[in-house]
Amino acid sequence: MTQTEDKEKKRTSVERYLLKHEIEKLEAKRSHNMSTSLISLYIPPGTRLSDINSQLRDEYGTATNIKDKNTGKAVQAAISSIMSRMKNLSSPGENGLVIFCGITQSNKVEYFLINPPEQIGIKLYLCDYVFHINHLKEMLESKKRYGLAIVARGGATIATIQGSRLNIIREEDSYVPGKHKMGGQSQARFQRLTEEAAQRWYTKVAGMMNEAYLEDNPVEAIIIGGPALSKAQYLENKELDYRLREKVIGIYDVGYTGIVGIRELLDRAQSKLTDFELVRERLLTQKFMENLGKDTGLATYGEKQVRDALERGAVEVVLVSEDVDRVNLVIKCEACDYQKVESVRTKEYSDFVKELSSKKCPKCNEDKVHIDEEKDLITELNELAESSGASLEVISTSHEDGATLYGAFGGVAAILRYKLYEGY
Template sequence: MSSLEKLTVDKRTLKRIIRELKKWKAPATVLLSLYIPPGRPISDVASLLRTEYSITDNIKLKRTRDAVQRALSSAMDRLSRMQKVPPNGLVLFCGEDMETHDFICLMFSPPEPVPVFFYRTDKWFHTEFLEEMVEHEETFGLVIVERDQATIGLLKGSRIQVLEELEGYVPGKHHKGGQSQRRFDRQIEQFVKGFYKEVAEAMNKHFLPLIEKNALKAIIVGGPGYAKQDFLEEAKEFLDYRIRQKIASELIDVAYQGPAGLRELSIKASDIIAKNKYAELVKAIEEFKRHLVRDDGLAVYGDKMVRQALEMGALKFIILDEDREDAEALAEEAKKYGTEVYFLSDGVPEAEWIKKTFKGLVGVLRFKIA
């Protein structure tokens, strides 16, 4: 294993690191956070840190100055051992507890690419970019549609991705009246329907592979005025039935297209997303309880039973306490077998019961096993 590979942490380890870093607080801006994205030259970053160190003499309070210099020196020392930035980038956290004089300096490569270059000394460590990586990312399709424009995207965890932007041709208003007006109106409607068909086919192209992987939770449709309702009515013959089943019943008014529109749609859809997650978890728990009461052999619990069923490809879904040590690995393993994973939420009344009685791991089988 290369030195770069040894630096990389998995998501489970990253969760523990984040929990530890969040405990650190300081009365002054002495805790250093540094995010280096892939491809950034180490020499450039080292030069920045040297410049920052050179201006620390301007810090009036000696305790604060000493703490900042210690953090910068440690970060520079760690970087000096690196020849290049790992494929996923590099993250450093260095700083001192000014009350106890305890010191921490961590350098590692996260499980996903570092999205931004970021340097700051603050009263806390900035872990927000890492927290996005350990969210249990549920994927929602996003569609903004009007008569001659559309944007298709994904909301994955807290990240938005534009998949495709489409533009159609719809002629402007006609003012001649009579039969000519009616004929022109029919032509306009044909142009609109043709564009709606194009949008529907793009949705099939982008979303069906995710549905087949059981990776798409729902599709949220937005747009101005009545365009979104018109689209769903006119395009239903072109949308795959699996796409239609995933479309949320509540449509959302959105004023913009492109990335700005997708951001607006995702913000306004937050209640739909939260309700969807909660409702799915509650439904799964009710199904587990029903099979448990019936004693029909389809409810499973405990590490041995669940893992055995998983390896046989017999598990329909598992309900999992995300604080278990093996939560991340178990969730990844379940996905390989097409098993749905529901993470326990403390807002669900049965959460504590599942954690205490079944050690935070239960499931329901697709079929009985001996």
């Protein structure tokens, strides 16, 4: 296992979620007057912070020459803020550091420090009216990608698995006649013709796989499913690129083609796919549903019930659908005592903030409303879980089990350590 894989594995679904959420928030920030005064600073590991400090001092001086005096002052305010906070840092850490700072829509200097999940490969100092988050965003994508293929006489399904996502790339039927059907022809001739048709079909599938798994972004490994005979015949096909042949790490008996077959393959190949969130998430969700179905008393769902179980220390693991995430925002006005709490979905967060910046206070009509405080449901549940010795998994809705967790159970569920109620 390489070092990056190791690190990727250590990152929990909560950490990934929190970083994703943080990035969404940063993405919504703009400079207060749309000037190029927001600073994005990427510091790679091994950089001497004293070097960064002297660079910042230079930039501070250069900012005096900026034509627009307000922009110059805003840049200087951001630089001062960064420099004063950097005094408390001794080194950039093993992955480096990313700092974002500047006067945002809130009309205040905002400062964000991010410990990136992977090593920062670039050194960057940039002033713009937005924060530059693309390098961080790239880190969120799991890089490991496997090919999953169902190969049968009757059809083929070419798919990939990456992180928590399953992508069906191609699905095709073969029209190879069944083996035991008698055409109007003699048995021998019929068999020869169907065999030829089958070979042509496997050649076509080999081409489909070469295209899907080798071009652009090659997969790391391939898992093949199908009826016993088809797989063996297929792997002998000369059209299958030798590089793909070397990547096959598992062959399993699977009775179906299409998405049903791919799901069967995921179940059978579980032990080879433990690095993928998709497989971990499906296992946990299935365990929850199994307990619920068998009435063991060890499963509960609903925000209130799960909170209750957490407070009583009865939870082993909390399952939260990534689609339930809500952020509770405390909106305040600087000019008067106006205050309101709004609950916003993370996906709507960025639009909400943009809208807020153009809104006037409903009480005093000044444009001084801003977000004073924010906390999201997943962060809150995670803190509760941590304090009661439970773990929390964020479950994506990109697969069927995750979609069921969200759709049928409201997206908040838990597997319990012990029964909370007798006669459950």
